[in-house]
Amino acid sequence: MQHISEQTRAGGMLRPAEAARFLGVSIQSLYRWSAQGRLPRPLKIGPRTSGWKLADLQAYLDRMEQEAGGAA
DSSP, X not given: OOOOOHHHHHHTEEOHHHHHHHHTSOHHHHHHXXXXXXXXXXXXXXXXXXXXXXXXXXXXXXXXXXXXXXXX
């Protein structure tokens, strides 16, 4: 898992660049996966800003890890 700042951890929201870095993908992939339903859609956190809940992204990673473990 990438380093998450204490401020982000306390707020529980990741902006697109942070969310992409957290998942190890590009910002384009992040939005594509959201559009495909693989990830939740971003939430509006300001007039020109959106973001993802850290807990939702962690749940996605946990789910992917379980699926990969079950397939082995």
